[in-house]
Amino acid sequence: MTVERTLHHFPLDPASRQVRLALGEKRVAFHEVAERYWERRPELTRLNPSGMTPVLVETDGGKTLVVCESRAILEHLEEVTPEPELMGRDLAERAETRRLLQWFDRKFDYEVNGLLLHEKMEKRLLGLGAPDPANMRAGREALRAHLGYVEKLLTERDWLNGRRLSLADFAAAANFSVIDYFGDVPWTDFPAARTWYTKIKSRPCFRPLLTDRWPGLAPVAHYDDLDF
Structure with a gap:
């Protein structure tokens, strides 16, 4: 019997995007429900008491399984759909993938995100006023530091965890892509990261993300341009 899957997500949520990329890479069909998580819709909080996205609901016959939060969903998908394998093929790769997942999640x-996305996105969604310039500067400085670290990894490796595409790449791309939606990623200063992101951006699993739009939050012109 075919398992029916529904993903509750917010299109500009990096955690939700990680799951969407993994589902797309594994070619797992699913329905989408776009959530305004800040409104704390009762139906969403019944699925996940935290009221946060993403939430994956699987229905198989008369049984329903609810899997909440990105890490739990990603590991669940690795168990139920092991190919293509996205955690790593050996202990070292899997350990590095988990480390980098934690790096981006925390x-x-x-x-x-706690500075840039809060100031540029969450404040508008929640009606909290204009962005704070000091927070924006601090967020951009932190972003450059993280891009520098990714640049260093990619000058030594083919992909973030080593030789193969992994969930670590999807975690990084999911986070960078939302910031890129608002035009704040200085790609020209980090050529290895730019080349890596172009490869990720060109994958079929990434195409749905390039069509994401949210009312009142328009992306920069290059957002869906595969050649920037």
Whole structure:
């Protein structure tokens, strides 16, 4: 029997985008429900008490499984759809993938998204006023530091975790892509990162992200341009 899947997500949420990229790369069919998570819709909070996206709902016959939050969903997908394998083929690759997932889920989210995306996106969605210039400067400085680290990794490796595309690449691309939506990624200063992002951006799994739009939040002109 075919498993029916529904992903509850916010299109400009980096965590949701990680899951969408993994589902697309694994060619897993799913339905989408776009959520305004800040409105705390009762149906969403019944699925995930935190009220946050993403949430994956799987229905198989009369059984329903609800998997909440990006890391849990990504590991679940690796178990139920092992090919293509996206965690890593050996212990070292898997350990590095997990480290980088944590890097973007915690460090990058706190140092970059917590400033740039809060000021440029969340404040507008929540009606909290104009962006704070000091926070914007701090977020952009942190972004450059993270891009420098990614640049260093990519001058030594084919992909972020080593020789093969992995969930680490999708975690990084998901985060960078939302910031790129608003035009804040200085790609020209980081050529290895730019080349890597172009490869990710050109994959079929990335195409739905390039069509994302949210009312009142228009992307920069180059956002859906595969050649920047």
